[in-house]
Amino acid sequence: MRTSNVIVFFTDQQRHDTTGVHGNPMGLTPNFDRLARAGTHLYHSFTSQPLCGPARSSMQTGRFATQTGVFRNGIPLADDAVTIAKTFADNGYKTGYIGKWHLGGSDPVPKQERGGYQSWLAANLLEFTSDAYDTVVYDVDDQKKKLPGYRVDALTDAAIRYCDDHQNDPFFLFVSFLEPHHQNHTDDYPPPDGYREQMAANIWTPPDLATLKGTSTWHLGGYYGMVKRLDEAFGRLMDALKSLDLLDNTIVMFTSDHACHFKTRNNEYKRSCHESAVRVPTLITGPGFLAGGQVRALFSTVDVAPTLLDAAGIAVPGDMTGKSILPVIRDHRAPWRQDIFFQISETETGRALRTDRWKYGVTSDYDEDLPRSDVYRESYLYDLANDPYEMVNLVGMTPFRETADDLRKRLLAWIAEVEDGHQPEIRDAKPRFPRQHRLKPGDLIGAQDRERDVDPIE
Incomplete structure (x- = not known):
């Protein structure tokens, strides 16, 4: 088998308990649940900081936000940062980024602020360049592109095209969705048309939200509708890999940057170290991760880059703080940390x-x-x-x-x-x-x- 491709399917602001394997009874995530059971489910998965920019800097570098310098939103990632994309590229991979970046200083994102990704179809602040049915991103030449369809589908279609175009190259693809993050200018969670109504018929409210309320009484239906469409898109991407005969040599991770407490812990949706803001759904499937089972070791955003590089047989850069969890997946008795660390600086x-x-x-x-x-x-x-x-x-x-x-x-x-x-x-x-x-x-x-x-x- 040739070198494994690697894909990250990355959602924004998704709670772990939106998934069936974490107890949600609504059936929103059949694809996630199935692949979590068939592959490796990282049951205790957490962001290193519950905020978009800092969490994304940790995801790309394997370092905590104070180490990357991106300790709050609005600070670009340093041009010379050692990133997962640069490391894959140095080892012969084609690298591509699609969707929301939030690590640059402007839109379009200058080339030197793209973390080393070679192919680019993204926006720094996708929540401001686009809307649910108005997906606007920029290509590698800074040209504005409007993609057809609901935003989740538009970015998924782009990801499928990327996989089709790179069937003969080992590639690392990062697909970053805005959903189920709120649409800032409306302070709403806009699902595809009709999905909010579907959710309302049989809605389940997690105990913290049932007690503390926040904005969940009017936002949860739309939020769940976005989660449902994300799972459908995840299934479409996996179907595309199967049809392209790439499924057996592609590692796929599904995870999120942070979760959402619906203004129950402070006056907005995150920036809190409560479980409702820091715990996220995470699975890995593909070669090396099939039948890995439910792994309860404490996994952090800083571990993503080391884990995926290690799984591809690439040496993990020495300045990455996080660790590869691959030894624990192979042997659940392997030593691992007994606690996990969170930072907030905004x-x-x-x-x-x-x-x-x-x-x-x-x-x-x-x-x-x-x-x-x-x-x-x-x-x-x-x-x-x-x-x-x-x-x-x-x-x-x-x-x-x-x-x-x-x-x-x-x-x-x-x-x-x-x-x-x-x-x-x-x-x-x-x-x-x-x-x-x-x-x-x-x-x-x-x-x-x-x-x-x-x-x-x-």
Whole structure:
């Protein structure tokens, strides 16, 4: 078999629980669900920062946002950044990018700001150059192109044409959709005509949204309609690969840049380290990933580039912070990290850590010109084993002080490693004495010991 092609099918602002394999009962994602079961389902998959530009910089470089310099929106990725596209190209691959970029300084995106992609049919801010039925992008020569059809279909058609044109070349193709992100100028989630009505007939509301509401009461139908059309497009792309006899030598990843909390955690849709904003659906299928099963290791955006390069047999550049998860897929007992790190440097300055059981987050006063803070305050602590939708904030609760102290040490270790040895102060939350919680210190110690003994991929 010749060198494997690699495709990334990349959605924007998609919650993990839009998929059937994560418990959504509406049947929105039959293609994702089928391929997740037949291939490798990265069950615990997270963005490194819940914001478009920073997350995309991590996706393209295998580094955290403060390392890439793109710590908030509006900062272009450095021209000399080592990217996944440049690395594939250096190893004989044709590289192509279709859709939303959000790592440049203008539209059309100057060639030097395209991350090294050779073929180009994209817009920096697709949400502003286009609408649901008005897909406008720019080609490799900066010429404006209007593509026919609903925007998801228009970009999928372009991706299929790219695969058809490169049947005899090893290629790396990144297809970046705007959906199910909101359309900014209308603050709405516009699905294909008729889909909103279909969703309304049997809509399921996740527990956090059912309780906290936000904008989900009027946005969820359109959002789900966009997810349904994305899954249909994913199926069309896979059908095209099969018809072109490319299915057996093409690795395909489906993932998203971040999720959506529908204004339940702050005054917009993301920029929060809650599960509803950071947890995304991710699968990989194709050679090396068939029958990989459900992998519960903690997977981050920074791991995408190393994983795909490793799967293609290409050495991972030494300055990538993320790791290839391929050894864990091959052997679920292989060693892997026990926690995962999140950054926010827009709207709020915050840091968070997630283990298999706990979520611990700290925040600081926001300064838009600074990527980090010297002083943080404890803001939340959630027991995900008993509260997966993060409805009960345990921060400051005296029985959980020992757990918070342990998580703080682990968070500070991540900050020091990723942020050039930075050692900020994290101040305790104001103590709160439990009423309904009747835990003894011995119960807490047992919980911590059990967590350390848990195989992260069981």
